[in-house]
Amino acid sequence: MSFGVSIGDFLKLYETGMTVYKKCRDSPGEYKTLTNEARALTNVLQDLADKVEQGTIPESKRPQLLDVYEGTVEVLRELDATLTRYASLDTKSKRAWDRLTWDSDRSKNLRGKLTSTVGILNGFWNSLIHDNQLIIIEALGRLEKDYAGGHREESRASVERLASSSARRGATISDEHVDSMDDDDEEDEAWPQIIRDLEDVGVSKQDALEYRDFIIDWFVRAVNDGRLMEKPVEEAESPGVDSFTRDLQLALPSVGAASNLQRMPSWETPSFPPKVTIARKPVGASPRTATQQSSHQSSPFIEHSSSSRTSPLVGATSPRPSTDSLYTPPERVPSREWDQLPVPLQHPQLGSQSSLNAPSGPNTFPESGSSADPPPATLYQVPSIVFPETQSSSTPILSAHGGAYSQPPTIVHQVAVPSVSPPPPQSSAQPPLAPPPAYDQLQSPSSTDSNLLWTAQLIVTAWNDCDYVTAGKHLEDQLAAVQRGESIMMQHQIAQPTMRLLMHLIGVSASFSGNFLKAKSYFEAIIRGPYTSGGNLDDGDIAAARWLGDTCLHLNEPDNAGLAWAMALDGYLVRYGITRHITRRVLDECGILDYRLKGLTNLANSFSRFNFDSSNILKTTSHVDKARLVSFALNRIQEVRGNPGPTNSSYASTLNRACRPRLDWKLREGFLIQPLISQSSWPLQYDPFFSPYDAIALLGRISANTIFLDGSGQQSFDFDAIASVGLSGSKSLDYVTRRNPQWLVTSILNGLKAYGIEAKEKGHMIFCRISQVRSNYAFFEGIGILVKKLPFRSVYGIKVTEVLHSTRGMWKGPAFGSMMDFNKDSSGFLDIVKSILEMAEDEEKLKEAGIAVSELAEGTALYSSVPVKTGEKISYG
Secondary structure (H helix, E strand, C coil): CCCCCCHHHHHHHHHHHHHHHHHHHHCCCHHHHHHHHHHHHHHHHHHHHHHHHHCCCCHHHHHHHHHHHHHHHHHHHHHHHHHHHHHCCCHHHHHHHHHHHCCHHHHHHHHHHHHHHHHHHHHHHHHHHCCHHHHHHHHHHHHHHHHHCCCCHHHHHHHHHHHHHHHHHHHHHCCCCCCHHHHHHHHHHHHHHHHHHHHHCCCCHHHHHHCHHHHHHHHHHHHHHCCCCCCCHHHHHCCCCCCCCHHHHHHCCCCCCHHHCCCCCHHHCCCCCCCCEECCCCCCCCCCCHHHHHHCCCECCECCCCCECCCCCCCCCCCCECCCCCCCCCCCCCHHHHCCCCCCCCCCCCCCCCCCCCCCCCCCCCCCCCCCCCCHHHCCCCCEEEECCCCCCCCCCCCCCCCCCCCCCEEECCCCCCCCCCCCCCCCCCCCCCCCCCHHHCCCCCCCCCCHHHHHHHHHHHHHCCCHHHHHHHHHHHHHHHHCCCCEEECCEEECCCHHHHHHHHHHHHHHHCCHHHHHHHHHHHCCCCCCCCCCCCHHHHHHHHHHHHHHHHCCCHHHHHHHHHHHHHHHHHHCCCCCHHHHHHHHHHHHHHHHHCHHHHHHHHHHCCCCCCCCCCCCCCHHHHHHHHHHHHHHHHHHHCCCCCCCHHHHHCCCCCCCCCCCCCCCHHHHCCCCCCHHHCCCCCCCCECHHHHHHHHHHHHCCEECCCCCCCCCECHHHCEECCHHHHCCCCEEECCCHHHHHHHHHHHHHHHCCEEEEEECEEEEEEEEEECCEEEEEEEEEEEEECCCCCCEEEEEEEEEEECECEEECCCCCCEEECCCCCHHHHHHHHHHHHHHHHHHHHHHCCCCHHHHCCCCCCCCCCCCCCCCCCCCC
């Protein structure tokens, strides 16, 4: 597994869960009540461990698996550390522990964590077992065993026809004379039989039609890898024989097989020949259909077949006929049929020219005595027909019952015939062949990086599924392939995608997935406008400038955001003028940025007053051009909006929460395989999910007097401004304590710092900025924590607000609608705050009882992750 969690990690996690369950079961104290929850967690971990060990989890599910893995590790680590500490005490100390630390709320919290983790794991398990792609992959694996075992004879012709037509259709890119219409008809004729086979193993016809391309690609690769080749009787029936191991079966015949074998000729008794050519299922001069092949099978042990080992997606080379069989290995020859053959004649030289012709060429297998033997799983232990090595491949194959043989074929026993293609002829030693990878695990450079069309399809699939991490990796592979000079043929011309467009899409995928530093570097590298190369700004430059400004706001860089948006504004004014709606929108966003954060004003002052560039982007642009650009943007804002200042209330009233226009975010394959036809068709010219107002307001609230992770920053909480609530309002509070407000605020800030959550004190509220992921889109949220005074002596409480600001929202409603949904639920963050205060209360109780907190927390994390409720994926901290 290549996504950060190995098979051993998940098996270790299951063992840890079993250990925690046994500790809960054997615990004499309060933790015994957690046995049922721990057992349920162990059961679902065992199910997931089996799936991970089998390697059948699709690529699209692996990021979710990593998320549930990390959350489960934290919960088990916390509970295991507590149980270990509890088990190390003697009986008397345990009773004292129970009296001092027993808290029904704390016990409920532990049970809630376990229950929530089990719910998350069960939800992932249910989504996994009902995933159509996983069901189809497992069904195809069962079909593979049936084909290899010879149980679906009626389907072999359809599979051969499907693979050959797909391979020939893939060759049309470089071989225009091939008739693709006939290939489509042949594929349509073979498809109903494939559907019937899939229905036999539990796949509905509707799902098969939906994943038709996926299934056809799987069959083509399985045929090319030799996984559908029928295995011999010995390999299918004798793997469990106790008297012979697999190594002995390579050297000795199976029990009872000698009665069907002919005695070896006398000239073959001393040793095997130095080099022989094993011909299996020779290929004729032209490809044949399944009906034509059956008419030419005149021998029980010589078959004709046409196949292609060229992937249907590779357009650089045309399909080549192969000399090995798709399905049927060399068969055992019965003695009654063998008696009909002519008597072998003595020949002084075994490898000399004879009249028996068979195709020979580069597909020549290594000699049986070489040191690099193929693996046991790919060998056939049956008699084979040995032909001389130097025979021509152009001579037609004669019938085994005819009289044209001057020298009959030589019968060689126990010849190991590999079931896959041999290495290049120049290599003398062949290493053991690894088993072919599963279809959903094909990530090798030969299958993705070197094929522009195949990689483009992977990009579109991942992008439209909102898997932007995977899409970004495939985009980088596509960009590297273009830089190496790879191309495809389209309409009789060599075509390559535009590298700037690929870089733009890499930056977009990095921004959506939360890697804003990477996105910033890519967007900055795309811009090649008048201030970097002397040309005019095109749509690619303007789009990169807008995305760069959005990314800089996520990175707390208002000056950089102002410079990037000013460049986009200049480009729109030159191309479209001030009357266009998109120009006015960018102008409004620049005005909001300067009014709230002084992004443009501070940058202009750094140029004019201090002769210094406060930005750190577009370093190849001269300072004079930057200063002119910022000054031009400020002048346009003043002309349209008046003087933007704190006293201008009319301008401030126009700053509303207007969202950007809805934009099609899905990707098309044409952008990834050929040059951009028109600059106006540049995809994703701006972030349709981004909310400039919320991003600017959130940065304005968190930028001043910020409490950083190292604890620096000025404390500015106004304890005198704490508001009081009545008895009726106390029910709405989320947490109540008898401790003083200074302890309450300090505990919250320390806990938030331990979680890595940025916080700022302002008035009687603690404002927090939280990194979030929702529907695979990364963004920031702003949530407040209000401190309240109850009408009792020394009783205070807190109230966690709903989400106040969100830098990204999700579109809802029809495609033509303009309603954006901003998540307001802050229950997950509330759980974190409550766990922080509960932990702080426990520490205070232990201090009052004389127990050192350092002894209790030895070997454990002070603040552990709180599991998020099941449902939509939202991450905190």
